Amino acid sequence: MSKELIRLKDVSMTFDGETILDNMNIYFNDKEFLTLLGPSGCGKTTTLRIIGGFLTPTSGDVIFDGVRINDIPPHKRQVNTVFQRYALFPHLNVYDNVAFGLRIPKPYEDVSSVALSEASGGKKRKKKLSETEIKSRVTEMLEIVSLKGFEHRSVSSLSGGQQQRVAIARALVNQPKVLLLDEPLGALDMRLRKDMQQELKRIQKQMGITFIYVTHDQEEALSMSDTVVVMNAGKIQQIGTPEDIYNEPKNAFVADFIGESNIVDGIMREDNVVEIFGRKFRCLDKGFAPDEPVDVVIRPEDVDIVDVKDGALTGTVTSVTFKGMHYDIIVDFKGFKWLIETTDFCPEGSRIGIKIDPDGFHVMKKSEYSGMFGDYSSYSAEYDEIGDVEYEESSLEDEADEV
Amino acid sequence: MKTKLSVLGRVYTFLIYFFLYLPIFVLIVFSFNSSNSRTIWSGFSLEWYGELFRDSVIMSSVYTTLLVSFISALIATVFGTAAAIGFFNMRGKMRTHLLNVNNIPLMNADIVTGVSLRLLFVAAFFALGRAFGAINGFLGTHLPVSFDLGFGTLLIAHITFNVPYVILSVMPKLHQSDRNLMDAALDLGCTPISAIWKVVLPEIMPGIVNGALIAFTMSIDDFVISYFTAGSKTQTLAMAIYSMTKKRVTPKINAISTILFTTVLVLLIIVNIRSLRQSKNNDAKQKKGILK
Amino acid sequence: MKSRAFAYPYVLWMALFVVAPIIIIVVYAFSASDGSFTLDNFSNMELYLSVFGRSFGLALIATITCLLLGYPLAYALAHEGPRAQGIMLMLIMLPMWMNFLLRTYAWMSLLEKTGLINRFLGLFGIAPLNMINTPFAVVLGMVYNYLPFMVLPIYSVIVKIDKSLLEAAQDLGAKPSTVFTRVIFPLSLSGVLSGITMVFVPAVSTFAISKLLGGNKTMLLGDLIEMQFLGGSYNPHLGSAIALVMMVVVMVCMFVMNRFGSDDEQVVMF
DSSP states (O other): OOOEEEEEEEEEEEETTEEEEEEEEEEEETTOEEEEEOSTTSSHHHHHHHHHTSSOOSEEEEEETTEEOTTOOGGGSSEEEEBTTBOOOTTSBHHHHHHTTTTSOOOOOSHHHHHHHHHTTSOOOOSSOOHHHHHHHHHHHHHHTTOTTOTTSBGGGSOHHHHHHHHHHHHHTTOOSEEEEESTTTTSOHHHHHHHHHHHHHHHHHHTOEEEEEESOHHHHHHHOSEEEEEETTEEEEEEOHHHHHHSOSSHHHHHHSSOOEEEEEEEEETTEEEETTEEEEOSOOOOOTTEEEEEEEOGGGEEEEOGGGOSEEEEEEEEEEOSSSEEEEEEETTEEEEEEESSOOOTTOEEEEEEOGGGEEEEEOOTTTTTSOOOTTHHHHHHHHHOHHHHHHHHHHHHHHO | OHHHHHHHHHHHHHHHHHHHHHHHHHHHHHHTBSSSOSSSOOOBOOHHHHHHHHOHHHHHHHHHHHHHHHHHHHHHHHHHHHHHHHHHTSOHHHHHHHHHHHHHHHHSOHHHHHHHHHHHHHHHHHHHHHHHHHHHHHHOOOOOOOOOOOHHHHHHHHHHHHHHHHHHHHHHHHHHSOHHHHHHHHHTTOOHHHHIIIIIHHHHHHHHHHHHHHHHHHHHHOOHHHHHHSTTTOOOHHHHHHHHHHSSOOTHHHHHHHHHHHHHHHHHHHHHHHHHHHHHHHHHHHHHHHHO | OGGGGGGHHHHHHHIIIIIHHHHHHHHHHTBOTTSOBOSHHHHGGGGGHHHHHHHHHHHHHHHHHHHHHHHHHHHHHHTSOHHHHHHHHHHHHGGGGSOHHHHHHHHHHHHSTTSHHHHHHHTTTOOOOOOTTSHHHHHHHHHHHHHHHHHHHHHHHHTTSOHHHHHHHHHTTOOHHHHIIIIIHHHHHHHHHHHHHHHHHHHHHOOHHHHHHHTTTSOOHHHHHHHHHTSSSOOHHHHHHHHHHHHHHHHHHHHHHHHHSOOOOOOOOO
16 A cells, blocks of 8 residues: 555634634545545635645644644645646746746755655755756656647647646646646636546656645546545545445435435335335445434436336436436426436326336435435526536636635 | 735835825925925914915916816817727727827827927918918908917827827727627617717726826826927916926925825825725625625 | 727827827928028037936936835735725825926925935034935936836736746745746836836936926936927927937837847836
8 A cells, every 4th residue: 555645634724714624634645646526615725725835724734744844835845736727927938837946946954854855765856957957857748748849839829728738747847746736627628628637647647646636526536536535614525436435425415416316315224224215125235223314325327217017116207308328307206306317218297117226225324414415306407507617617716716 | 034024015115105205295394384484494374375376377377277187188088089999990000000109109208299299380380370371462361370389289289198098098998898799789779889889888988987087187297298388378387386496486386285285185085985985895795695 | 890980080180299290300300490401410419418428327327226116115015905005006196196396396495405304414413415406316306206107017017916826936946035036026027117118218308307406517308408499599400309319219228128128018007
């Protein structure tokens, strides 16, 4: 297992009396791709800025390789950041932007720096690099981010994706132990985003360093990360692999935030038996108290549609949306509306039965989020919100203003 | 370290402001001096204010200044706004060239603008006099054959150096405004003129108002260009002050300074309080919007 | 688009009152009083080389002083809270709205032999200094009058610098002083350049300040030009030639400076 690199211990952050981070405890391993995921205002950017050194936590410790670094200013930390809107220097061309960090002599003298330079493999940094060395490193880095030949272009003449690559190269060329990325793909269009996701993953593997990535896009988080940290309201909701987070959400918030979920009240009658809508179903979960009230998550794709007579439950289709690969249908079960993904067409108003396999249920303990999510009664409204690109953009902006 | 720097910054800032305001403070204090010395204090009096208001030369120069500033700002605003809209709708080289010409009065030294306009007026009057003389000789009419610099030439000069400021303050607003607005108005049935009147003008109004204010203050403040274009009979306040400082020193100048300073100060405070209130209101609205 | 026609009246106006006067200046500069072509106006200027030297020299000193005093102030201003910034900016601009003759006049009473500064020094037994009617007084007057023209453009550029650029520089290992030399200063260069222009041009061409504070000893280009048009030695041809040379020299200076500076396109005003 890789070793621990950064740890946040009991870190809290309050701003104008508002709690942004609430007693956060988390550690980051060497060489892992970790994503902080959550809605805007959840504290993920704040967490990143604390690690980068741009904010000092109100209480708690930031530990880098065993040394407390709370009071070390950003320019002495061996962490580099890719900023939300790139923050490329407009007065410098691509080459000089990338070379910026290399041209700064770094005399690591104070106590903390011993630990920091040890972290970089025991090698003490040179005071100043020669221009030839700088050139070879910049060229190499531009090659890695596929920007060879762009050295003398002004940064304002580059497209969003290219600027993004410059920002990444500029940070990575300093050989940081950790790269912090603050919604780096937020300003790119859908297609470019997908390409850059692949690219980032490749670069991270190639460089073999830790990436800490902040996003509010759950799909992005799931497809890129080794570890996902779901946050809300300044608290960590769940830490786990993408599969864990999707398949075994800890509470209704996580279940709802990651993918589509129907969340209903249930009672755990005994191990492997859960009761919803007054009917008992076999499931794979156990370890709950007998008759404990629980939240039950059923993913839309885990529901099979069958004839009314064969159905474990029966309901009425209230809306059908064609999605290309499948239909999204909303089904009314005794006043509670479910979202079901199906390849079979069911006309609006028809009665259908459903069947769910035991592995289609995921049982969670009751939490503060119980009853807040997972009902699709206001389906269309919520759907619009999710699908609306501008909504995401504006929430991005909110987050930028937040700190 | 940050605080040390800002303490140093504060001290420095204070010293500079002290440098900026010490002379003005002295000027104001001695406007209330009872003797006519500007360095020895001999008691409080309002005598010089009385003298000032009885001085018909100064009073008429104030009137001239306000009149020329108001009229020139008004004309420059209309002119400049129309020109800005026109320039904005040109493209490429034409626009760049015209904007460069427009910048000449801004970049040029005032004295060059002043003497060049003076030469133009003198030459034009000479030519006009010749022409009228010929007409008089031919037709026996009594058209005037000699002209003097005066309020008319002063006004033309002021308009000339004011328009560029208006254009400079309207242009960015045009750039900010949505190009589709005009098209939308046309699409909805406006004629081009009414589209500009109903849609474009309201959109760029802040720039127009700002430009008008800059033009007005530039006119009031101008000395050099007026000095060369007003002729010997017309006098602006700045010119009156200049001739006073050249002659015997009198605390009437201090009195004018005090009045000007307090007027500007009061105006600025009013404007600032208003904008402060507006921004506070906006803040409050925004907060409400967020909290819902 | 028909709306470009809105510009036509002003284009005509510019032709009459912006372009034509400059042509007339050129014509006057190259002609004698009888209207014949001559270069005498330029060769006669030799007599006034010292005036040219003094004008450009004093203007240069005043501009550099304004830059040295104004840059730190603009920087400090840009780092105040928004409310303090508003008030402090207003206080910078307030003296500008008082006529510059009055501001200059104010210094007369401070610098005089029997002026307030000398009387203050006298309290400590220091003999009166000779300040008025010296080049020093002229430079002081220029700096005092034109300092805001330096502060405002620099301030408006610094205040617009994206904070994330400063964070990015720190993130890449720059300590605060390096952030300043490598990022803030280069980015504020366009403001510095327009500040220099806005101070140097009026300083080199002033005539009232030198008259009021410099006495008769420090004649500047402005005084020289004024004398040719309104003063005793009436000769508009020579005056035009001097004005023309001054204009050309200033333009060449600005052009060279802008070339060396940045290729930033816009000139920042307020």
